[in-house]
Amino acid sequence: MTTTDERPGDARTSSTSRRLLPLLPMLGHTAGKRSPVTCHLKCADACFHEVPNRSENPTFKDVAETALTRRAVLLGAAAGAGALALAAQVGTAAPASAAARGGRLPFVPIAPVGAAVDDLVVPGGYTWAPIIRWGDPLFSEDDRFDPTTLTAELQERMLGYNADYLDILEHPNGRSAVLVNNHEYTNEAIMFPPATTPEQLAEQRWIGMAAHGMSVVELTRDRKREPWRYVVGAPLNRRITATTPFTVSGPAAGSPLLRTQDDPTGTLVLGTFNNCAGGTTPWGTVLSGEENFQGYFRAEGTPEQARYGLRPDPTTRGWEEVDPRFDARTPGYENEPNRFGWIVEVDPYDPTSTPVKHTMLGRFKHEGATVRIAASGHVVAYMGDDERFEYLYKFVSRDTYRKGDRHREHNKQLLSAGSLYVARFRGDSPVEEITGTGALPSDGMFDGTGEWLPLVLDGVSQVPGFTTDEVLVHTRLAADAVGATKMDRPEDVEPNPRTGRVYVACTNNTARGTGTNEGATEPNPRTRNRNGHVIELTEAGDDPTGTAFGWQILLLCGDPAANPYTYFAGFPPEAVSPISCPDNVAFDGDGTLWVSTDGAPGAIGYCDGLFKVPLEGPERGRVQQFLSVPTGAETCGPVIREQQDMVYVAVQHPGEDGTWGAQQSLFPDYGAEGTVTDDAWGGPRPSVVQVWRD
Template sequence: MPESAPRRRLLPLFAEVGGGRSPKTCQYRCGNACFHPAPNKSDNPYFGDIFRAVLSRRTALQGAAVTTGAGALGLSSAGSAAANERNHPSPRPTFEAVQPNTDDVVTVPPNYDHHVVIRWGDPVLPGAPEFDFENQTGEAQEQQFGYNCDYVGFHQLDDDHGLLWVNHEYTNEELMFAGYTDGNDADLEQIKVAIAAHGGSILELERQNGTGEWRLAGGDRPFNRRITGNTPFRISGPAAGHELLRTEADPEGVEALGTLNNCAGGYTPWGTFLSGEENCDQYFVGGDQVAEEDREALARYSIEVEGDTYVGRRFDRVEERFDLAKHPHEANRFYWVVEIDPTDPESKPTKRTMLGRFKHEGATTAITSDGRVAVYMGDDERFEYIYKFVSAKQYVKGSRKHNMSLLDTGTLYVGRLTGNSPEEEIDGTGTLPSDGEFDGRGEWVPLASNTESFVDGFTLEEVLIHTRLAADAVGATKMDRPEDFEPSPVTGKVYCCLTNNDAREPGQADEPNPRGPNKHGHILEVVEDRNDAGAESFTWNVPIVCGDPEDESTYFAGYDKSKVMPISAPDNVTFDKDGNLWVATDGQPSALEINDGLHVVPVEGRFRGELRTFATVPVEAECCGPLITEDNKTAFIAPQHPGENGTVEEPTSTWPDGDFARPSVVCIWHTQGRDVGTA
């Protein structure tokens, strides 16, 4: 905002719930995960405890006071390591910031325009029927744009044509069907619609008159495709065919049906999309009837194994495979990263087991110094971990067949982070330690390669199928809901959204997770050693501690907080070509009492930390996507679940058309043809 502009008072909107999210988000996206004990029962110490123990021992041996700051334990500060980079100027966004609001519209800055590219139910495949809200069928939905659009990826075909991939994360049935109560009483056709509304869509777009505006292409659109909860997927990598992936319908364990709860994703150097399966536990019933030896692993993945487990969407009423009492291994065929080739509509999408099985927020890539491919991933649940995969083989530009095999061989790692400040300086309040930053060192602990397990007591296949349990065993660092990971195209630094964690107690705070409870979340900056994505160690710091800037516990990389905007629950991130970080949020309505939105913040130079709001989304919607095209001319966002606390009969949002709420993808561009982010 302009330096002299007053900040609008934050308006009350919703009652707060666990994790800073609305009740309907908690119910439908993640099965009320925040209202249940965290599934991570490991006794991994919080790494502040390890550090404090070492400091105490050193003090006792040396009889001297502990040194604070980056010198303790020989750890170098991530801030110091990046000092030269921060002094490099980067173009500063100059648009007039959008003010906090609770309006039922998409709001963009002056000199910008936007339009809805596609909405739930719009035809995708040639010959698809027009959307009929009152008479929707599963067959029609398989040909139409699905529900709750999340990650947005773009594959450019030429200057004026491209392919948009959109995840369809989950469904809000009470907004899709009049009179809906729950899965036990739902009409079977409604359940078929819900299954078909998951997955993803590929859409051909065309540029309008050389501007930043993109619309659906005309004609037959041969690349258009719907992937649903019933689409056949190939299972690849070392775990393919293992007995834990075999079912009655697939005795060889090499083909799974469908992809579910696809949250974030990434675009590979060879032109495919990666999509992360996340909160898949909510689709399965009958966990109380599986064999005793299978229950620990199911529970570690948040699947109910006690009490009345026949609740929720009840997909099992039309697809028996979702009943674990009858098909106990079906759940193991979900929670993977899937790969989709947008240029081949006949190709079978693939579940990549070498990337591990957990609640994948997404997967984004970087090239190592020796030409291999690194994939960064977060496990989105309270007290879960960050991961990295590094391929065994090098990326070969132009060799599509070779590159399509890169994600099946390599090494899977989990992150272990250590802070460098003494006990009394990390107290859970968010107060900075004496060295001026939350920072420290980290290591990527190997879990498995494609030929062997590095975890005692686990086979290679068990590491990949029960990755959470393997990561527990090596003492990975418990993080505050690690969601999207994204490497900067300018500096190579990697940024991870830690969305929030109300369950972290003050005594559990550590330097990489410095607040307890953590209502608003924070952002982690990782600087790989030698600036090499293939490194096994790194420095890290926390440049943004989110919330209302007037809250003393917030931090914006040392920037003047009177000149920044409020932000809560950072979820997904992307970069523009200049290296500015764009952050979409999921939880501001209940945490800050303002609509979610898309924010941008420089992460280099003297304006590092100057966070401002670029767009806001409608009432009770989450801002998903986001995507800035390579030419910086277009921003795509995907507002999902608008009006999620309402019903068909009593809507709380009527965006985008004024009748009933429909998740949609939105294109934003500068009306004078300038780059996104400029005034």
């Protein structure tokens, strides 16, 4: 979510916002064309409130000066060969021989598209069409989509709202696949006509619960390299909603902190919601991150709850009015918010399986989790906490991966036991050279080293004064206590499958350097950071189970035509596509980076999009825009299959600022090739989209 800026919003946004004025605290505080409706519904106006992280960690200035002193000692004339080897090992990320050379999906970059354009724009020579849309039936053709007669029971049988994380799990034959998609949140103002009775309002709230969660959908096509179509009534089709039962795994399972009057064992939770990004594991399951759960509960606002942004105010959706578990002030439900904010694991190949919430991966506003297998066989998962001044985390499994685990039962337990770490970054430039503008320091880049600080080792708390379950339930407080580095909304964190380097999308943080908030630091070098940046991280010795890493900023985002302090890994800024607010990252088969954005309309005035970024050779850092999503929308869950000339994205919250009587988007039902238009209802439908080369 992009925050404060002095530029006025467009007239259309302002008109709608004025009608909703009592409900939109961020009205007048968002950047440019960023919608205050998105802030209200998606993250409960998090940027309107005080930053939850008020911890007094060691200042970055202290950490940086310590690092510079240590660096001088290590590299001085008296340093031994071992010290020199250590400095080289954990220093700036180095190119890897197996890296991409620019990818194999040819296209001419599109020009930036204005934020009011209601169209999905792709390069010349490419065509797009939706695979599946909100409200498309999964189980029976008789389930017809009609927002005026939609019920919760019907919504549970249809694709959910606001598509986010996406993967297409293909069968080796190339003609069948399983699609898995997250549904982050709902916008009832454009989904339904206004409720006229209490009963109708209650039903819309239950529909909202049914539209959250995840969907699993089977796909088919006649031959490889052709567009997919989804299969109604397929055996693997499944909906997971805000009322689906989940088991709880890991050290905090059964903890008193997770028990409620409905679940005195603390091991069975109903539902998942605000599911943002995710990851697909090597054993074929899908991980999903529960992100802005704080907006779904009323709570007392204890210090532990306030650290996550929980407050006593009525919620936006009013679920507490129809289900008492969403009012944590009610005796017996005080711990219900503690049962959300986890990484959940779903087996898309077993529709009878019970999904799992993994406490070993910590509780915070998970953007997602992505997994790699170390040479030792241990599983490593990287995670970002998507809020201003929050932290970067890593999990290392206790047990090792079994290749060929036929039923996946061993591998499905790997995330239940191990060690949890949080990152501390150290810069290698003098503090006075980090000016807050984004101007490069004298060594020509923002870079340094870092360490993974242990929170839990082999299931045992490493944080004084915290039990293991307290670390895992109140992970933010534990990370505060060990002095982790405050970052600018670390969202998607993914290892490159070809090189092992890890890429961290820091979306933005316009609060940095304001009031009493921390100022610029070398890994977060701009105050009032509107445009965000991408960090490239290299684990020491290419061992992801270790505790040392090197890092450098790959992209310091923005529009070079308007901001001289942008950086694109050294590539000439005048030759790149403008990019702002990186959100999700992905890789094609060659290891080329792809970045989707969320917030560009507010920061640089263009629609959000998908961008290709080569990581090696003379093209390193050359940002090239591949597509642009419609007005009000963000680009989510990119999947790149360059060998098939196919790209997939989830298009979330198109036409966000509309109302039932004044819709602002027709996406995707405005006549693109392959689009079904005979049942169009005159409003937007968040969708999963495929793009292919003609």
